[in-house]
Amino acid sequence: MIDEIINVTDKYINTKSKVERKKIGQFFTSKETAIFMANLSRSHKEKIKILDAGAGTGILSIALLEKLNNIQDIKSIEIDLYENDENIALILEKNMQRVKNSITKLKKIKIIKDNFILHNENTTERIYDIIISNPPYKKIGKNSKEAIAMKDVVYGQPNIYFLFMEMAERVLKDDGEMIFIVPRSWTSGAYFKKFRQKFLDNVKLTNIHLFVSRDKVFSRENVLQETMILRAIKSKETPPKVIITESYSNSDFNKINKYEINYDLCVENNDERYVYLPTNEKDIKVLRTINRFDTKLNDLGLKLKTGLTVDFRNESSLEKKANSNNVPLLSSIHFKNGIIQFPSKLEEPQYIKKDNTSLLQKNMNYLFIKRFSSKEENRRVQPAIFLKNQFNNYDFISTENHINYICTSDNSEIQEDLLYGLYVLYNSTLYDQYYRILNGSTQVNATEVNNIPIPNENEIKKMGKYLRENKDLSSDNCNNILMEVIDNE
Template identity: 50%
Template sequence: MMKMIDHVCAATVEYIDHMPKSKRKKYGQFFTSKETAVFMAGLFSIPEGCTSLSILDPGAGSGILSVALLERLESNAEIDSIELVCYENDSNIVDLLRSNLEWVCNHTTKKVSFRIVTDNYILSQMLEYNGMLGASPDTDKFDMIIGNPPYMKIAKDAPEATAMPDVCYGAPNLYFLFAAMSMFNLKVDGEMVYIIPRSWTSGAYFKQFRKRFFEEGALEHIHLFVSRDKVFEKESVLQETIIIKAKKTQSKPNTITITTTQSNADFSNRTVFEAPYSTVVNGDESYVYLVTNTEEVQTLNELNRWTDTLPDIGLKMKTGLTVDFRNREALRDSAETDAVPLFYSQHIQDGKVIFPAGKEHEYIVTEQRGLLQENTNYLFVKRFTAKEEHRRLQCGVYLARKHPEYTEISTQNKINFISGLRELSECVVYGLYVLFNSTLYDSYYRILNGSTQVNSTEINSMPVPPMNTIEAMGKELIRVRDMSEATCDNILRSYI
């Protein structure tokens, strides 16, 4: 007999072939592969002695995830009846979803009833979510929720964003609104399994979401894909994607299971690592540190012994001030009256800041105060690096005394800079270089953030030693006169 999931996948492939991606993109619609759906369905724990289950699929598409879960429940003798609710408001695919579910109901041994809701998943529950209808009855809650939510940025004043004010900051993405609503839709001790981008695990945009999510539930399993372009292989989605399993509970487990595979095609060949829960979900920001082995846990534990951050010791990483293409008329290729240096990532070379470097537009003439900063000491850090580069954190020491002819300078917005160093000795700049040029800090940042962009918010949340220790590290670096990563590692190790 044909497997239910195979029938649905074949019907979905036909739909994809006839529906242009541009149309599906309007709904943030990307389809889960069969292998991924089967793996996700397998993550649920089926409660012992349970005869009936309620399941929610909040962005059902063609029903691949729902059917993968129904297929899994087929082999469970105790489960007798299943109630399935699917939300789908793309009119193009609702007929396919309905015919798939009807086909499955005719080919299952269980008593399955399904309901398709064509309302907007977020807006239709706005009143319940915000507690405007009093206590929500338990009948609206589910044992299991399985989801591949839409990946789509929306405006900060979009109806979905204003419907969930407690988790929104800036311009949100629909995927994490779906995840927050699904946690709300779970029964106590119910479980949700989602495939979503990893961007929510750190940064200020997602802080409110993480806070609410971890107040209501706990992560139990995270699955990572080594190759980010292999998750939606037929879809060419270049998004760092993970699978999470969370439980609606107040009690946190001791460990989280973290699994890894190369792609979404073969889940049998996966690495499995049990990480301490307190290492993975850490601190006031509730950042999620995606550790995959003991060395990475050790990196976090070693650096987290320090309790200060850059802002705690009077320093701050900021993003470069000048967006060059928006200020073309102010750019100059060579020094002239009133021109000041404009620093780019190309000026960061072997731990130093080299100027001039003979690149175009490396000077700027402007009256705009917002594009100028004091010519004082800084640590410059590149904002963008290539995925395959050895280091994510690449920095250079900038010393104001090397350019005494300028009172002000500017920085292009593709570099970051650490400010607050004016009254401090040059040793502090070199000490910061020791930290940010070390293997440990580079590893820490990669665990914290999967993208190739170095964000100032995350850097400002990383632990740093006390100021006198940073200064001592800098003195040591100046003494040995070697800016290499190995030297920085040796100096840092002697203080841990």
């Protein structure tokens, strides 16, 4: 039956351009992924009511129904399917009619050709035992009807996929389960914080599946996305463990790595509610080691900020040669093995006119950290030490928006021992790994870095002093210096 659905889906994909489907967030799940997701279900009640939110051609429902039909305890099944695209809803209707004959326990099918979010906006009913979904993935306006309907979890411009997760959580019965395939982005980042807080208060994660390859999950679709599958249950009680599995792509679920980790290690029990995704013993050790520290940048009067100058918005202010009316514009091209090499030999404008004072910052000691790295680079977190003495002729500088910088909250100077100590941390392999477990993207965000635990001020200064004396800025050396602090703890 699933093979038939896949054929029908492929025919549909050939009739519609990817651009058209992207507009409505329409990407289809592979057969193997659908079966894997269905097999995550643990429900075996006599009567089961299912919801498929954003059902497409029905592949997820069909995989789930085939599984449930074979469970002895289950006697009758009802299913609601939401799909608001007329064209695909017609195919869905036909597919579900076909299924009716082979799934003997299926007693009722309801296809709701409506917007899942708006249809349930005011509902207080919690009626589903299982919710399965590959929700649409697309940014929507913060004034769109869906965003307004769910404003309590929206911050900035939302992506509709997490509104589907939140709405699903609301209509799920107590002890019911939800199984979703979604981007990984919700697990960290400020945009998802309100959602994470509400969602993770009401449901508890039991299983997470990750894919090593970014482009092999929706392979028919050429979608490049950090994707995860999750199973969560509606419960106030926290389970002791979360099962994390990992496969390379969507076609090798038979070769998975499996880890069980303590719930607290996976879901942070604080305001941010980050979800950490370790996939091996080494990752777990990294989390444990760093979580032992209980200082944050803010406790030292420090914070990470994003560079001030967006170059394409300020093209007319950029200049190639130094003159008395401009100041250095520092960017990632000036990072050279942990220090700043300015100017770069590249032919790019590296100065900015002084007249726009909002783009200027005092020439002070900073720790720069690149905001972006390519997938091929072996480090996400790449710091460089910026020393004001290098730029003695300038009272001000500017930073390009593709880098971050650590500064003091009260505009005072960061002493060099502290500065070099921070470099040791962020140039160590341990902190780089920690960041990867926290954030699957190649971007280094301010909120996350500001929340990573660090040693106390004295320890950081001690590491910095040592590095200043020994002058080896390599990651290997930073690892050794940091390990000494950790071993002494």
